[in-house]
Amino acid sequence: MSCLRVICARVHSNLVDRCLHPQSHGSQLKWLAAPNPRTYIGSGKVAEIKTAIHALDVETVIFDDELSAGQLRNLEKAFGGDVRVCDRTALILDIFNQRAATHEASLQVALAQMEYQLPRLTKMWTHLERQAGGKVKGMGEKQIEVDKRILRTQISALRKELESVRQHRKQYRNRRLSVPVPVVSLVGYTNAGKSTLLNQLTGADVLAEDQLFATLDPTTRRVQINNGMEFLLTDTVGFIQKLPTMLVAAFRATLEEISESSLLVHVVDISHPLASQQIDAVNKVLGDLDVESIPKLMVWNKVDKADDPETVKIEAEEKGAICLSAIYGDGLEQFCFAVQAKLKDAMVPVEACIPYDKGELLNTIHQVGMVEATEYTENGTVIRGHVPLPLARLLTPMRQRVTGTH
Incomplete structure (x- = not known):
């Protein structure tokens, strides 16, 4: 039996934290033995949500799971009006699209969006009349077939362009590896504080906002420890529970930075009530990337926001984790010593x-x-x-x- 959360919101900007953080308010929970093939949820819950939509003047309904094209269409018909029905994958893609600040990130997001849209073109169009075939006998092809063909062509072109980007990034990594400076990659759940940590250690000006997926492109900066030792620190895209497979595939060139690392620093927002689930989600993605052999260092960030910081520090010491507050710079010296010790093990x-x-x-x-x-x-x-x-x-x-x- 699985639990489905349905979130109704009046403005799209409010949806991010509500949908992607399970403890959020304003959502409905529904326990299902098996999803309804037509609407995912039962008819009673559909009617209940429809009532809430009209009572609250809702514009968007988000399902915290992936819906099929038929389920999306049936739900939009059932809710009526101009209500948008959005599943978890579509929401994440929307957020990525807003955060994409470079050409590479835009290409990666566009590819993921097109691959998401392709199977959902079926039965989602009202203009299904056939096109005239010119001098060719017969009715020609359906508009939906034309749309799919155009989309496949665009997907193919994007893949080729991204492969070119991937090769360029690989050449850059090879040049970097020719100078044997250890590479340390920051990994972790989105909004855990990776970019803030990079900025504190290097004086970089990487965007570090209190929002999901603020960083989509890897940023690498040089860090010099007091004893003169140096390493390269790379900030990577944040992970999330049930990260869509198409996003992992689209961001392959970016995620390959992780596989070339000497050390992975797993940054955790220890103040978050679901920190343990977030750790599991990150470990799952790292397992999918096949980087288990790379040494790892666990860092508990935002200890200043924890309910009982002293207890958290004691627990961290027992588990071999490093406690710090990236935004205030507390614990950075201990962090650098721990990185140095981990790198020595790999030398x-x-x-x-x-x-x-x-x-x-x-x-x-x-x-x-x-x-x-x-x-x-x-x-x-x-x-x-x-x-x-x-x-x-x-x-x-x-x-x-x-x-x-x-």
Whole structure:
């Protein structure tokens, strides 16, 4: 048996938090043994919602689940007038469309919207008369067939353009990987505070609003810790429960940034009443992306908004999580130390003799690695410590030189 939430709202701008946060008020709950194939909900609930629509002057009704084309059509007929019926996927796509600020994000959202619309063209048109076929005998093709063909052509063109974007982003990543700076990706539920954390650590000016999906494009900035070590910090698109599959597919180029990371930082809004469900939702998406092998660090953000911050901090310590308040900067130093420790676990121990004429290489080792001991010899500077694997490969000849001296 499943629970369906139906939200009635007068203005579309109020729908975001009401639909996507289950604890919201102004919604109706309906327990179903199985969805009604015609209207998803039963006839009694349809009548009840229709009464509420007229009483409250409702403009939009949102179902917190995906509806078929037939269910959407039947519900709109039943509710009558100009009432819009919207399912969860359509709402998320609408929000993404409003947040898309770059050409790449616009392409990704447009592709997802078209793929959502394609199967819903069926029986949703009143102009089903056939077009004249010119000199061709017969009635020609139905308007809906023309519309579908046009939509498929547009989808194909968008996929090609996005593949070009994906290849460009891949080339950029390859160039970035040639300089062995560890990449740390911020992941988490939407509105958990990832962009705020990036801004605090790097001084970046990434949009950080108290709203869902404020960031759709990955943003990467360099972070330097007090001891001189550096890493790249990437802000990624926020996740959500029941994230539509078409969105995951459309944002593949963006989400591939996550798969190239040295460390994933899972940012959680610990003040949210459904924080545990949000953690599960993020873990599910990460599982779908097949990134389980990448080390992870759990960060509990917005601890300042928790009912009992001290108890939250004690619980976080027991679970190995880092507590912080990104907006006020509390806990950032502890966060950087934790990132450094996690990155060290993913590094390779090295002992190498760096010639004195390779000063840039020695500087890189100090920036991206962890130098534990330094010794100046006749042949060069001997360092012992941990470095990322790509840098360890560059140091292979010099490591052999050290081995030969013992």
